[in-house]
Amino acid sequence: MANILNKIIRKAIGIFEGGLSQEQAQWAQEAYDVPESAKADLRQLAAEGIVMLKNDGTLPLSGKKVAVFGRCQYDYFYCGYGSGGDVNIPYKISLSEALHNQNEIIINKDIDNYYREMSEKNPPDEGYWGHWPFHFPEFVPDEKLVNAAAKESDAAVVIIGRAAGEDRENKLEKGSYYLTDDEISLLDTVTSSFVKTIVVLDCGNIIDMKRIDSYGSKISAILYAFQGGMESGNALCDVLSGKVNPCAKLTDTITYDYSDYPSAESFGGKAYNNYTEDIFVGYRYFETFAPEKVLYPFGFGLSYTSFETEIESFRCDTTMVWLSVKVTNTGKTSGKEIVQVYCDLPAGKTATAKRVLCDFAKTEILNPGESCVLDFNFSLYRVSSYDDKGDTGFKNAYVLLEGDYRFFASDNVRGGIEAGVHSLKENVCLRRLEPVCEVKKSFDRITRTADGNLSKEKVPVNKIDLKDRVLENLPEALPHSVDKGYKLSDVKSEKITMDEFVSQLNLEELEAITRGDYTMHSPLGTSGNAGVFGGVLPSLREKGVPPLSTTDGPAGIRVTKKRSLLPTGACMAASWNSELIEKVYSFVAEEMKECGSDILLAPGMNIHRNPLCGRNFEYFSEDPLVSGKCAAAVVRGVQSKGASACPKHFACNNQEVNRNKNDSRVSEKALREIYLKPFEIVVKEASPKNIMTSYNKVNSVYSYNNYDMVTTVLRGEWGYTGNVMTDWWTKHVKSPEFRGLRDNAYRVRAQVDVLMPGVNGRFGSTKHPDRTLFENLDKPDGITLGEAQRSAKNVLNLCLDYID
Numbered sequence: 126m127a128n129i130l131n132k133i134i135r136k137a138i139g140i141f142e143g144g145l146s147q148e149q150a151q152w153a154q155e156a157y158d159v160p161e162s163a164k165a166d167l168r169q170l171a172a173e174g175i176v177m178l179k180n181d182g183t184l185p186l187s188g189k190k191v192a193v194f195g196r197c198q199y200d201y202f203y204c205g206y207g208s209g210g211d212v213n214i215p216y217k218i219s220l221s222e223a224l225h226n227q228n229e230i231i232i233n234k235d236i237d238n239y240y241r242e243m244s245e246k247n248p249p250d251e252g253y254w255g256h257w258p259f260h261f262p263e264f265v266p267d268e269k270l271v272n273a274a275a276k277e278s279d280a281a282v283v284i285i286g287r288a289a290g291e292d293r294e295n296k297l298e299k300g301s302y303y304l305t306d307d308e309i310s311l312l313d314t315v316t317s318s319f320v321k322t323i324v325v326l327d328c329g330n331i332i333d334m335k336r337i338d339s340y341g342s343k344i345s346a347i348l349y350a351f352q353g354g355m356e357s358g359n360a361l362c363d364v365l366s367g368k369v370n371p372c373a374k375l376t377d378t379i380t381y382d383y384s385d386y387p388s389a390e391s392f393g394g395k396a397y398n399n400y401t402e403d404i405f406v407g408y409r410y411f412e413t414f415a416p417e418k419v420l421y422p423f424g425f426g427l428s429y430t431s432f433e434t435e436i437e438s439f440r441c442d443t444t445m446v447w448l449s450v451k452v453t454n455t456g457k458t459s460g461k462e463i464v465q466v467y468c469d470l471p472a473g474k475t476a477t478a479k480r481v482l483c484d485f486a487k488t489e490i491l492n493p494g495e496s497c498v499l500d501f502n503f504s505l506y507r508v509s510s511y512d513d514k515g516d517t518g519f520k521n522a523y524v525l526l527e528g529d530y531r532f533f534a535s536d537n538v539r540g541g542i543e544a545g546v547h548s549l550k551e552n553v554c555l556r557r558l559e560p561v562c563e564v565k566k567s568f569d570r571i572t573r574t575a576d577g578n579l580s581k582e583k584v585p586v587n588k589i590d591l592k593d594r595v596l597e598n599l600p601e602a603l604p605h606s607v608d609k610g611y612k613l614s615d616v617k618s619e620k621i622t623m624d625e626f627v628s629q630l631n632l633e634e635l636e637a638i639t640r641g642d643y644t645m646h647s648p649l650g651t652s653g654n655a656g657v658f659g660g661v662l663p664s665l666r667e668k669g670v671p672p673l674s675t676t677d678g679p680a681g682i683r684v685t686k687k688r689s690l691l692p693t694g695a696c697m698a699a700s701w702n703s704e705l706i707e708k709v710y711s712f713v714a715e716e717m718k719e720c721g722s723d724i725l726l727a728p729g730m731n732i733h734r735n736p737l738c739g740r741n742f743e744y745f746s747e748d749p750l751v752s753g754k755c756a757a758a759v760v761r762g763v764q765s766k767g768a769s770a771c772p773k774h775f776a777c778n779n780q781e782v783n784r785n786k787n788d789s790r791v792s793e794k795a796l797r798e799i800y801l802k803p804f805e806i807v808v809k810e811a812s813p814k815n816i817m818t819s820y821n822k823v824n825s826v827y828s829y830n831n832y833d834m835v836t837t838v839l840r841g842e843w844g845y846t847g848n849v850m851t852d853w854w855t856k857h858v859k860s861p862e863f864r865g866l867r868d869n870a871y872r873v874r875a876q877v878d879v880l881m882p883g884v885n886g887r888f889g890s891t892k893h894p895d896r897t898l899f900e901n902l903d904k905p906d907g908i909t910l911g912e913a914q915r916s917a918k919n920v921l922n923l924c925l926d927y928i929d
Contacts, residue, residue: 171353171360174696185367207291223358329742407747430456471528650674651721656882678727710762753806
């Protein structure tokens, strides 16, 4: 029954298992040789994303005989499940295969044979959409075999794996967030027999670490191996052997108990979640109010060597900070270090976290005794706070508070060397903005009082006359003309203007430009595409408008042909290596060109609000700066070779349960400082050509209808000029402000330009326009011609990039 349901679901979402044409089936099986240079980069990025949380000197293992326990050495989790990881990959290297292909570590053959045989006899069940496994049932060898292995081995490695996936959350259950009884039995047995035990976590999301920590000195080392894609095994083997010195750092806080997370009681709601923790997400909460609840702090990670940092120079004026930090390798092994720059914020009349990340950089490999200097410069805007109440005297504004801003260089969120201080004698307004995304019903939120203590206050309800705001900013319509035979290439060659081209489009063509070609796997695009938009009508193609193929990401290109499986977003972020991320995605852009993909639906960049979110593996961090910087690196890489990126999901898509209906209720302060901030960074630093909205509501308005998020903030405040598309399928919705607006007209008014894949309602089968865009054209409260033309121009400006 499960297999039948699996096939039905996969066909419904457009994967068409078993439904490929003969030619497509050949493409799916066609060999694909990944360039050696790309393999090396993927392997390096995966290795640089492995965080060493503990080491008593047992690691590295070069020259030692090791017994490797745990079925995941054979049945490895290379990525999470869902659209972001379902890539037809050319190869995948498990830990077992990597160990067998190297000479540095000697493998205990008896234990290896046991797990190989058990894996072959008990192949894992991969499940089906939304019902994938969280783990694979573990095999526990008898004590006699373990004791025999201990007598002839120097150390044991125990690997524990977890899978996360789209359209579901991780669970507070054994086998998901918690260890299973068999995994605990395996750890008990191995640690009782071996003097040295290393634990490796093959996980895309954070799981409970308290149980592992309870073993104390019985566990010698811990590696958190965020899933590294098809080079996972090689990368992990490189770190275990010492070929690669660990140089990753956590981008999430790991606590003793799940209940310690400030969102624990306001996550997973089916109808809505009140973001009661407000700006105090992750380390912002723990370092401000509860440092004792942290097992491993944000930014933490160990190395096989040691480093010393010194402040070379510090300067600050009214707008900018300049800082130079000297890093010296004081150990005996070559390695890389990550310098994290933090600021301790004053407490004042609007809530602030005690400490926030301002910037970061990673050194190149430093040999023992070698030094380098890292230079930082950033705007004080990064440490400003948004006042949504007006208590500072500047309502709806980013403000620097009266007091001392102390800057530190550190290797994690705690401690560090003080670099300098910037003192203010009064509150300073940096930017005053329009209030957006009105909270409909107030709720309690956490705040930090002026004396630095935790308190609670009501989220302000700032009434917004959205209807007037929209009407005051309606674009003028271009006078419609007859078809003059203009081609889009005429705009490219500057023979005519874009306005002249758009003015000749009829209503049928304008409607078509604001939607996709109705279905995934459109015949107008590359085989395996997620959907096509642009030239979806013959008349548009005659006018030179190209059909643009979108393909799922971010862990690779999800098409019929074989293509590379990349490390997960969580793994990439743990590397803190923006340059390498950009380089890897520059290679992805080459793969896109080879397989006919125009737009990669990546990066996924939502905040890790809660460790149970099913797609945290796909996203980067609990911190908006890390998330924004990693996303910007992805976009720069993809767009460096002429392809387009599409950051997603804008915004507050922080859980998977009921994601199509759920309402993220969040203060404007938290919205701007935490959840919109990564998108602001990626827009300003990388200029993505596309943005994808989220499924969920933000303060009771679906993101794909959210005028304030898309037009007021994204386009108005940040200056974004690109295309905005929906996530795949939307709900039928009527505008509360404009009675004549619903569905596609409501969406286009918000300046969400394209409905993907082209119909409302998931798995919709219609291939005809639903007529909601123009049903009340130019009537009171209806859509205007100018708005449809505006969205057409947003899409066509993107299409220009694909015309020679």
